[in-house]
Amino acid sequence: MGTPALRLYAGPIARRHIEQHGLRPQDVGTIPAAAGGPKGLILGPLDRFIFGDWLVASQQPVHLVGASIGAWRMATACLDRACDAFERLERDYIAQHHPPPPGKKRPAPEAISEVFAGNLRAFYSGRIAEVLNHPRYRLHVVTSRGRHLLHREGAVRTPLGYLGAFAANALHRRALGAWLERVVFSSADAANGQAWHLPFAVQDFPTRQVVLREDNFMDALQASCSIPFVLKPVHGIAGAPPGSYWDGGITDYHLHLHYQPPPTSPIVLYPHFQRAVVPGWLDKPWRSRHRASPALDAMLVLAPDLNWVQTLPGGKLPDRNDFTRFAHDPQTRMRHWNTAVGAARQLADEFAAWLESPDPGRVEPL
Numbered sequence: 001m002g003t004p005a006l007r008l009y010a011g012p013i014a015r016r017h018i019e020q021h022g023l024r025p026q027d028v029g030t031i032p033a034a035a036g037g038p039k040g041l042i043l044g045p046l047d048r049f050i051f052g053d054w055l056v057a058s059q060q061p062v063h064l065v066g067a068s069i070g071a072w073r074m075a076t077a078c079l080d081r082a083c084d085a086f087e088r089l090e091r092d093y094i095a096q097h098h099p100p101p102p103g104k105k106r107p108a109p110e111a112i113s114e115v116f117a118g119n120l121r122a123f124y125s126g127r128i129a130e131v132l133n134h135p136r137y138r139l140h141v142v143t144s145r146g147r148h149l150l151h152r153e154g155a156v157r158t159p160l161g162y163l164g165a166f167a168a169n170a171l172h173r174r175a176l177g178a179w180l181e182r183v184v185f186s187s188a189d190a191a192n193g194q195a196w197h198l199p200f201a202v203q204d205f206p207t208r209q210v211v212l213r214e215d216n217f218m219d220a221l222q223a224s225c226s227i228p229f230v231l232k233p234v235h236g237i238a239g240a241p242p243g244s245y246w247d248g249g250i251t252d253y254h255l256h257l258h259y260q261p262p263p264t265s266p267i268v269l270y271p272h273f274q275r276a277v278v279p280g281w282l283d284k285p286w287r288s289r290h291r292a293s294p295a296l297d298a299m300l301v302l303a304p305d306l307n308w309v310q311t312l313p314g315g316k317l318p319d320r321n322d323f324t325r326f327a328h329d330p331q332t333r334m335r336h337w338n339t340a341v342g343a344a345r346q347l348a349d350e351f352a353a354w355l356e357s358p359d360p361g362r363v364e365p366l
Contacts, residue, residue, distance in 0.1 A: 035249025
């Protein structure tokens with residue numbers, strides 16, 4: 001027997017529910033999807049199983065909350081024939097190549113942003129209405145809007161602004177709100193045009209909500225994926241406050257949010273690439289902020305086993321550094337990533353087997 005791939009971690013509310021009822025598709029009210037770049041590729045087989053096979057056996061509304069690649073994944077879940085769309089996302093993401101100019105380690109942010117915008121147009125062109133009008137899924141795209149020095153981009157003000165943001169965040173996460181605010185673009189109820197309510201409380205951090213529409217969908221999704229210093233921020237998003245919009249993972253790296261799932265669908269189901277749910281990208285150095293909190297009490301995390309990860313190419317998950325590491329050998333990077341994604345089918349197979357007979361003993365504390 002090979003190395004087990006899947007680990008399950010749950011907060012106390014989710015664990016009690018599983019002990020009493022197991023896990024049924026109608027139990028899920030919210031699905032988060034983290035930032036993390038290529039790491040998200042490892043979740044493709046789980047996405048296809050959850051959205052293509054399992055959730056279709058239920059009828060309740062489900063809130064999909066995504067930042068960065070997680071926003072791209074959750075928007076893809078809202079498309080017709082979602083499994084086909086997930087396979088295309090996987091192929092397109094792996095196939096992208098941004099050759100650096102001579103003498104440089106990476107291409108200019110302007111070049112990457114231009115290519116990425118074209119990729120989004122090719123992927124979603126003519127299909128935005130499918131995403132916005134899904135009969136069950138309520139999409140929430142998380143972005144980070146700059147304040148003060150970060151309100152506008154500049155060769156000096158952007159590095160200084162992020163230095164200030166890092167220092168403020170080191171003192172207290174909420175202090176980061178002086179530099180960046182969370183702006184969530186949410187699909188709307190067609191009956192009244194109002195954004196669907198957020199499935200989490202927002203007292204933890206300065207937050208705005210904006211209706212996700214046909215005329216701002218591409219910009220909002222690009223903004224959610226615009227990593228500072230790697231891509232350019234997005235400006236002039238229709239219907240949104242002015243300013244520079246960056247990657248949603250800066251404020252909400254792993255979406256450690258105060259979830260409020262409805263009593264009828266009480267589980268926050270989280271396919272994730274690790275056990276820890278880190279609040280913001282700038283919190284990565286602060287291990288004390290990686291612990292679970294009562295905000296995650298209703299969450300069930302599906303994550304790869306660390307020993308299984310060691311069996312993947314390079315003994316690790318795909319990551320953003322691979323773009324630089326294989327800048328002049330993209331075929332090797334693509335081969336490694338395709339191998340990892342192929343191996344990740346084991347995650348989906350093990351989750352499907354567990355659902356057939358949910359063993360609470362396999363569910364570890366989050």
